[in-house]
Amino acid sequence: MKTIGALNQNDAVDDSTRSIELVARGAEACIYRTPSGFLKERPKKSYRHPALDKELREGRTTREFRILQKAHSLGCHVPGVQQLDKTRLLLVEIQGDPVHAVIDQSPIIAHQIGREVAKLHQAHIIHGDLTTSNMIWRDGVVTLIDFGLAFSSQRVEDMAVDLHVLHQSLSSKHHGIEQYAWRHFLQGYRMWDGASEVILRLRTVQSRGRNKGS
Missing domain, CATH: 3.30.200.20 (Phosphorylase Kinase; domain 1)
Incomplete structure (x- = not known):
């Protein structure tokens, strides 16, 4: 055990x-x-x-x-x-509020989300399902949960797709605050050295998604 x-x-x-x-x-x-x-x-x-x-x-x-x-x-x-x-x-049962229930009132929470995702990516961990439903907020701390789709990868593409999933979650579920929250997320995410390359690749991933939908 x-x-x-x-x-x-x-x-x-x-x-x-x-x-x-x-x-x-x-x-x-x-x-x-x-x-x-x-x-x-x-x-x-x-x-x-x-x-x-x-x-x-x-x-x-x-x-x-x-x-x-x-x-x-x-x-x-x-x-x-x-x-x-x-x-x-x-x-362990994590006490607190689901982020999806509180981020509309406090979009600055996204800064802490960015820091937590940065820690994962720095460790070459891809969450695979980064939505605000898979995060718990308590006392200034964001805890990431549900790693059922997670995997290990050093590929910038995989990290960018992780961010793309989160951006889509913010856009679809938190339409009024998604831009403000996303700016705070990127501020937190930039805590690690590889952030700029991932964010640049994210633009390519998003562009592919738009082309598929057109």
């Missing part, structure tokens, strides 16, 4: 004897609230070949754990995590 963050090995969930509550069901994973934190489980998929299904579920669970482990060790604000077995993780 592997552990990082604010969890310890005594926090393991025995879901046969302790109450759990389903709080989210995604395409690849289910999230349960337990007395010890959030249990993330990748259930079997009957439409996939059993051997392939096992490989995908176990591989994605291990990858997510290792990425969270690396991010946590480098000072990124991410949930503490414990790998219970090959397809289940136990995550």
Whole structure:
């Protein structure tokens, strides 16, 4: 059993004897609230070949754990995590407000988002789903959550696509403040040396998106 963050090995969930509550069901994973934190489980998929299904579920669970482990060790604000077995993780429940619920009133929060994303990219971690729904705000700190699509990459293109996803999230969900919030995000993101190259590549990514839509 592997552990990082604010969890310890005594926090393991025995879901046969302790109450759990389903709080989210995604395409690849289910999230349960337990007395010890959030249990993330990748259930079997009957439409996939059993051997392939096992490989995908176990591989994605291990990858997510290792990425969270690396991010946590480098000072990124991410949930503490414990790998219970090959397809289940136990995550610390982060207290606070979802960023999507508060950023319209306080768009300056985007500055802290920029700093957190910069830490990830500096560590060559791509989140893969940077939306304001996957961030928690509390006491001046943004915690990034849901690393189910995350992967490791040194490619500037992958980092630019990460930013593109966030920009689209701001534009679609926070239409009134997206430009102001984006300026604050870029100010925070520029804390790392590679920021300028990523931002420049972002323009190319956005241009491709506009051309596809025309």
